[in-house]
Each structure stands twice: as structure tokens, then as C-alpha cells.
Amino acid sequence: MHVIIDYGMGNLDSVQRAFTKVGMETKISNKAEDIKKAKSLILPGVGAFRDAIDSLEKTGLVPIINEEVKKGKYLIGICLGMQLLYEKSYEYGNYKGLGFIQGEIKFLDIKLKVPHMGWNNLKFKTADDPILKYIKEDDYVYFVHSYYASSGSNNKELIAYSDYEDLIPAIVRKENIYGIQFHPEKSAEVGLNILRAYKELIS
Amino acid sequence: MLARRIIPCLDVRNGRVVKGKKFQDIIDVDSPEKLGRFYSDSGADELVFYDITASNEERKTSLEFVTRVAKEINIPFCVGGGISTIDDFTNILRKGADKVSVNSSAVRNPQLIREASLKFGAQCIILSIDAKKNREGSWSVYIKGGREKTSLDAVEWAVKGVELGAGEIVVNSIDEDGMKNGYDLDLLRKITNAVNVPVIASGGAGSMAHFYEAVKYANVDGILAASVFHFGEIKIQDLKQYLKEKGIEIRI
Numbered sequence: 001m002h003v004i005i006d007y008g009m010g011n012l013d014s015v016q017r018a019f020t021k022v023g024m025e026t027k028i029s030n031k032a033e034d035i036k037k038a039k040s041l042i043l044p045g046v047g048a049f050r051d052a053i054d055s056l057e058k059t060g061l062v063p064i065i066n067e068e069v070k071k072g073k074y075l076i077g078i079c080l081g082m083q084l085l086y087e088k089s090y091e092y093g094n095y096k097g098l099g100f101i102q103g104e105i106k107f108l109d110i111k112l113k114v115p116h117m118g119w120n121n122l123k124f125k126t127a128d129d130p131i132l133k134y135i136k137e138d139d140y141v142y143f144v145h146s147y148y149a150s151s152g153s154n155n156k157e158l159i160a161y162s163d164y165e166d167l168i169p170a171i172v173r174k175e176n177i178y179g180i181q182f183h184p185e186k187s188a189e190v191g192l193n194i195l196r197a198y199k200e201l202i203s
Numbered sequence: 204m205l206a207r208r209i210i211p212c213l214d215v216r217n218g219r220v221v222k223g224k225k226f227q228d229i230i231d232v233d234s235p236e237k238l239g240r241f242y243s244d245s246g247a248d249e250l251v252f253y254d255i256t257a258s259n260e261e262r263k264t265s266l267e268f269v270t271r272v273a274k275e276i277n278i279p280f281c282v283g284g285g286i287s288t289i290d291d292f293t294n295i296l297r298k299g300a301d302k303v304s305v306n307s308s309a310v311r312n313p314q315l316i317r318e319a320s321l322k323f324g325a326q327c328i329i330l331s332i333d334a335k336k337n338r339e340g341s342w343s344v345y346i347k348g349g350r351e352k353t354s355l356d357a358v359e360w361a362v363k364g365v366e367l368g369a370g371e372i373v374v375n376s377i378d379e380d381g382m383k384n385g386y387d388l389d390l391l392r393k394i395t396n397a398v399n400v401p402v403i404a405s406g407g408a409g410s411m412a413h414f415y416e417a418v419k420y421a422n423v424d425g426i427l428a429a430s431v432f433h434f435g436e437i438k439i440q441d442l443k444q445y446l447k448e449k450g451i452e453i454r455i
Contacts, residue, residue: 014273014299113399115326119206119248119454140206140454142279144326186279
């Protein structure tokens, strides 16, 4: 059983349905014992960073997530869930994240329209990463976000990105931790193919 | 590069898809989830459902279609029609829609946009504007499905809507709706020049060239149409191939 961490932010049904479609059985839970027993952890998220990290901390699950991830359990953060993996965010202030990945979440300070909303194509940075197994470079995925993970030139976690005036990290990985900025559950067949590959690589 | 979006629009009444010509002569087409799935599989980038169910009481039942659509498709979709309170937004987003569009109620109560935007984020608040050219050569905003003229100017209302927190503008031309003569490019161009959020063209598609013109000459981010898709006059795959060959960034 894989656990979608429930910290009271938004509708998790579509995320759960997407994992079900690729054959990953998931449970939406905020219970410590479920997280400890889980085969892998999924951290979803919509809304603002501040509210999300507040809610997540209030569940008391952060130390348990830390412990499980250190033991090598896979964790995948999706959309805002990816941003939470970083050290800090500047959305509506200055907030500390989970700190699994080095870097900061900054506003998309660009001339193009913000939020970065719609279908953008993926460019591969680490083409041999197994999560890309069932998709091709330039496949389109669906983004909705105004902040992005900025880790400067030291972006060794970068697996795939999109161009939107700036380089937008789309898939990142640090060992057993993955982050996906776009919405695989809203990205039609390409999104499912990414989850399909994820399922294989963690099993 | 961000792709331009092709968006089939489905009018829903009492849980069924219908399509009006000049908002009248309504013809039944099909079930929302069935058509939704069909379009999603055909390569639609997003879907819009407008619930035109007359009474609030009936709409509660009608909106059950949102849950069914969310289960069927895995592309983003927007729901509009009769939304007038924050509870309506909450209800529809909980059922699994990605965006909610407001029209008449936002004209009557512009603060609804601000409140909803603060609560749910600008990206899921779509301001839908029904506009009709007036004698002065500008465009007036209409409400109640095109039946009632307001004193608002469409371009000014779009700008105001974005200031209040709308994350996207859908511009529906009443003059062109159902006429198949092409989109109202002048109106669209004025609005895309005036706001810095995505603008979606609606009303007037009759041929593939009309879609191209809306992107090329009015720089819209998305193009919405209904009957040409519902009646199979234009196939989404063909349209996307055509636009791509014309050099438009399109997801295929």
C-alpha cells in the first residue's frame, strides 16, 4: 500500500485515481502508523506554500516522514508537494520547507503571463532517469503555478524541465525523493506514463 | 513553449449537454462525461462546461455531472453557470473541477472574484464575459445568458476582473455566437492587449482557419468552440495538425 499524505489541502481524488489507473494501490491518510507501514509516500498539494507547510506541520507527521525517507522509502511530491521538498519559499513571506532538496521556491518574475498555466513541453536533462522511460522529450504536461524551484546553477537534481522564459524545473530527483511540478493526474496519457514508470522504479 | 489550448465547450442543462444557436433553439447532444471522455481522447487540451439549468434547485442535481466528469477524464476542466457564492465555488471544486467560471454574478457582485481568488487562487477563477458590439463601436457586457445589457464596457470589465483576481478571461461574442463567421478578432485583440492573464476566444468558429486567425491576429491563449466539435464538422486531431503545420505551438 502506498500512502497519499492527507494534510487537509484540497481534493486528492484525482491524484489517487491517477495512481489507481497505473496499478498503484493507495490510501489517503494522516496516520503515523500508515506512513510507517507504507511502501512509498506521495505528497500532494495545492494552494499556498504557507498554508500547506502549516497544515503539514500541524499533523505532526513531518518527523515521521523524515525518518522514513532517511531509511530509503520513496517519496514523491506533486505540484505544491514538490515545492515543499525544498529548503524555503518566498510565497507570501519567508517559510521553511522540508529541506530534502537544496534550493528555494521563488516567484516567477518574468515578462510572460503568470501563473504559468497550460500545456508545456518537457526537455530532458537526465534522459536516462527511469521515470522518463515511457515518455519522449517534448511531450506535453499540464502546469499551473506561479512559484518555481530555483536552485541556481547547482541543479544536480534536475531530471526534466520546461522553458517558460526561465528554466522551470519539472521533474527533480534526489536519491529516493522525486518532485513533479506539473500535474501528472491532469496530463492525459503522458502523465499516466510518468506514474507508470515511477511505479516500476520504486518496486 | 506553452501550447495554445483547444477547448471544446459543453453547455449542460439538467445534467445533459446542449448547444444553443444565439442562445436559443437548444438541441440535445449527449451526456457530459461521455462527450468529455470523447474530447479528452481526441486531444482536447481542456474542457469547459456551462450549466444553463434554469433554477437553483434543479442545478444542485444537474451539477452531479461534475463528479462523473472528474472520474472520466484526466485533463483540466472548468465549470460555470449560475455560480454566485463562495459555497458554489467550494462545491464545484470539491467535486473535482479545476476551474470555476463566473459571469452575471460577478457583474452584480465584483467582490465575488476577489473573495474566490483569495480563497482558491487566481488560477481557478475564470471571468467569462458575454460581449456585444454597440452603436458607439465598443462592446457592452451582457448578463443572464445574453438577455440583459449592462452599462459595462467589455474591455474595461476584463481589466477590472483581472485586478480583482481573475486568472483567465473567456470572451464570448454574442454577435458571432453560432454564426460560424469567425471570432470577433477586434474585441479579442483589445482584450489580449489590455490584460496579462490568459484570454480564451469564444463564439464564431466555423472553420479551422478561424482558430488560426484568433491566435495569429488576436494572440489568444486558448480557443473555445462547441457546435463545430459536437456535430463533427471539425475534428480536434485534424484541427491541431492544421495549426501545427501553420506554425502554432500545439500539443499533439
